[in-house]
Amino acid sequence: MHDEIKEVLISEEVLQEKIKDLGKQLSEDYQDRFPLVVGVLKGALPFMADLIKRMDIHLEIDLMAVSSYGASTVSSGEVKIIKDLDTSLEGRDVIIVEDIIDSGLTLSYLVQLFKTRNANSVKIVTLLDKPTGRKVDIKPDLTGFIVPDAFVVGYGLDYIERYRNLPYIGVLKPEVYEK
Numbered sequence: 434m435h436d437e438i439k440e441v442l443i444s445e446e447v448l449q450e451k452i453k454d455l456g457k458q459l460s461e462d463y464q465d466r467f468p469l470v471v472g473v474l475k476g477a478l479p480f481m482a483d484l485i486k487r488m489d490i491h492l493e494i495d496l497m498a499v500s501s502y503g504a505s506t507v508s509s510g511e512v513k514i515i516k517d518l519d520t521s522l523e524g525r526d527v528i529i530v531e532d533i534i535d536s537g538l539t540l541s542y543l544v545q546l547f548k549t550r551n552a553n554s555v556k557i558v559t560l561l562d563k564p565t566g567r568k569v570d571i572k573p574d575l576t577g578f579i580v581p582d583a584f585v586v587g588y589g590l591d592y593i594e595r596y597r598n599l600p601y602i603g604v605l606k607p608e609v610y611e612k
């Protein structure tokens with residue numbers, strides 16, 4: 434699996450240091466509140482798991498599964514809800530946890546949806562931001578890293594469901610896409 438990686442963009446150590454900082458920041462921002470931390474599956478799973486362990490406050494978690502990429506490296510533009518939340522958002526301070534914002538279509542859909550469910554506030558924390566991919570105007574409140582205009586994999590991010598279990602973020606060798 435590792436021999437299919439052309440370049441490591443963000444190492445495991447650098448990822449974990451940043452997640453520690455993001456957790457500390459969120460702990461300060463949400464002190465004395467009881468936020469609902471919503472992970473967007475499947476990609477956000479490793480990030481969410483590590484981030485909440487770095488948040489030193491009471492919080493609640495829930496998970497939503499959405500998909501718009503399927504087997505492609507380009508968004509279909511249609512966000513499909515695979516699994517909805519179990520928790521009511523009425524009056525809640527919601528923190529959406531994402532692995533990447535690329536076109537922005539997934540998050541703009543979710544932010545709109547959560548507002549119609551009467552959340553008190555909706556903030557976005559994303560591990561990665563790829564501003565060159567943007568199709569709709571959406572900005573995260575907290576970002577781990579800006580990534581270049583390339584399809585990245587690892588630490589939750591997949592190509593045809595593979596590579597999510599890499600502990601780092603990398604770029605695949607071109608021949609992987611030719612298979």
Ligand SMILES: O=P(O)(O)OC[C@H]1O[C@H](OP(=O)(O)OP(=O)(O)O)[C@H](O)[C@@H]1O
Nearest residue numbers: 474475476500501502535536537538539
């Ligand atoms: O800003 P966008 O262009 O919408 O891209 C970001 C979304 O795309 C990926 O999810 P995907 O739909 O591939 O589902 P997955 O998390 O199950 O891999 C990623 O995890 C984000 O949720």
Ligand code: HPA
Nearest residue numbers: 535583584585586590591
């Ligand atoms: O660069 C990416 N890699 C994996 N999944 C993604 N979903 C949006 N952009 C990406």
